[in-house]
Amino acid sequence: MIKDILVQIPTERPARPVIDASVSLAVAFGAHLDALAAGYISASTAYVMDGSAGAAVAAVFEMEKERAAQRAAAALDVFEAEARNAKISYERHAIEEAPADAASSIAAAARVHDLTVVPQPEAGGDSFDKIIPTEVLIQAGGPVLFVPHIFRGPFTAKRIGICWDGSRQAARALRDAKPFLQKADALMAIAINEESAPTQASAANLAKHLARAGLPIRIVELAAERADIQPTILSLAADEDLDMLVMGGYGHSRLQEGILGGVTRAMLRAMTVPTLMSH
Numbered sequence: 081m082i083k084d085i086l087v088q089i090p091t092e093r094p095a096r097p098v099i100d101a102s103v104s105l106a107v108a109f110g111a112h113l114d115a116l117a118a119g120y121i122s123a124s125t126a127y128v129m130d131g132s133a134g135a136a137v138a139a140v141f142e143m144e145k146e147r148a149a150q151r152a153a154a155a156l157d158v159f160e161a162e163a164r165n166a167k168i169s170y171e172r173h174a175i176e177e178a179p180a181d182a183a184s185s186i187a188a189a190a191r192v193h194d195l196t197v198v199p200q201p202e203a204g205g206d207s208f209d210k211i212i213p214t215e216v217l218i219q220a221g222g223p224v225l226f227v228p229h230i231f232r233g234p235f236t237a238k239r240i241g242i243c244w245d246g247s248r249q250a251a252r253a254l255r256d257a258k259p260f261l262q263k264a265d266a267l268m269a270i271a272i273n274e275e276s277a278p279t280q281a282s283a284a285n286l287a288k289h290l291a292r293a294g295l296p297i298r299i300v301e302l303a304a305e306r307a308d309i310q311p312t313i314l315s316l317a318a319d320e321d322l323d324m325l326v327m328g329g330y331g332h333s334r335l336q337e338g339i340l341g342g343v344t345r346a347m348l349r350a351m352t353v354p355t356l357m358s359h
Contacts, residue, residue, distance in 0.1 A: 081261045082109045087158050088186055088216065089117040090209040091151040093202060097231040101354060102197040103166050104234035107296040109259065116155075116189055117155045118182035119148025119174065120208040137307050146175040147302070181207040182237040186212055187219035197225045201348050214348070217329045217359050224346060226355045235354060236300045237324040241317055242297070245272065246281030249328025253358040254286075257326040260356065261290075267297040270290035270316060270325075272309055274301050310346035316354050329357035 089095050106113040113270035121144045152174035164172040175185055190196040198217075202210035217224045227235075237260050248272050261267060267290070271283035283299045290297050304312040318326060330344045347355060 082194045083111045083194045085109075085111050085113045085195050085197060086186075087113060087115050087159075087197040088097065088199065089115050089155045089211055090199050090207075090212075091117050091119055091155045092207040092209045093199065094229065095155050095158055095199075097227045097229055098197055098199050099162050099224070100233060101227045101231060101235040102285050103159075103162050103168060104236070105195070105197065106163075106168040106170070107234075108236070108263070111194070112171075114173065114174065114187055114189070115156060115159045115161065115163070116173045117152040117159075118179075118181060118186065119145075119150070119152035119170065119176045120179050120207075120245070121148050121176055122178070133192055136207055145176050149174060175219035179211055179306055182208075183215035184219065187216045187263045190216055190222060190224070193222070195221055195223050195225060197214055197227060200226050200228045200322070200351055202229075208211075208350050217357055220359075221358055223358050226351060226357065227262075228351050228353065229354065231354060237263065237275075238240065238264070238355070239320065239322045240264045240294060240324045241268045241270050241320065241322045242286075242315075243272070243313060243325060243327035244269045244277075244283050244286055245328075246277030246283075249330060249358065251281070251308055253326050253328045253356060257356050260296050260326075267295060268320060268322070269297050269299045270313060271299055271301045272304055272312065306342065309343050310350060313347070314350065314352055322353055325351075325355040327355060329358055329359040 085102060085106055087098055145314055156172040156174060160172055175182060198213035201213045242254060269286055271273055271284045274283055287297050288300055302312055
């Protein structure tokens with residue numbers, strides 16, 4: 081059941097994709113939506129202030145904090161206009177922190193929500209927004225829906241592809257996606273290199289499990305080299321007109337920098353449809 085959703089509203093890149101997706105999800109599930117936007121303060125200024133800083137440094141810090149607050153407020157104003165128009169239950173929250181601290185704060189907030197919606201991490205550029213989504217995935221302990229930067233319009237997950245390799249991460253993502261699966265019109269298990277999956281957790285046994293829950297699923301078996309797994313999945317998603325993918329997220333956090341597995345990293349870099357991941 082999804083009744084409490086958190087969305088990260090970016091402040092340094094377009095926010096419309098996650099706003100449109102999260103508001104439409106709140107409508108579909110009758111859920112409350114918390115929007116959190118971070119205005120970023122440069123780490124060097126923030127940490128200098130932890131010691132005995134002079135008046136000049138204090139003045140710079142206050143200026144940065146004020147600008148950060150303005151950026152967060154501006155992003156949240158766009159969100160609020162859409163949330164009001166949709167007549168959903170919502171709250172808006174702004175924080176002004178160094179990027180690594182903001183990532184930890186948003187990830188902590190995610191732990192008390194049923195679902196967290198974040199933008200697709202930016203492949204390049206200097207945006208601090210790009211470090212938040214991967215840290216949320218690693219630290220949140222729950223489902224995270226990544227919304228591609230090319231996404232437009234309301235989000236409806238009628239056709240869902242489940243990336244299945246029999247792993248713990250895939251199983252966690254599957255369980256976290258159950259509210260979506262129950263609303264879908266068509267489900268597909270994307271079994272890549274099925275011969276390497278544990279026999280007890282095969283795609284066929286997954287299909288039996290879901291059938292008992294009234295969730296029939298079609299199995300598509302594909303073979304691909306590791307470097308080709310991500311493009312193979314996205315190619316199938318396009319061919320099958322899938323609205324959402326479900327997959328396990330691999331990686332760990334090291335000094336507040338998300339270190340992701342190769343397939344996870346490649347998927348986040350090139351994703352074309354909203355993707356629900358669990359770590």
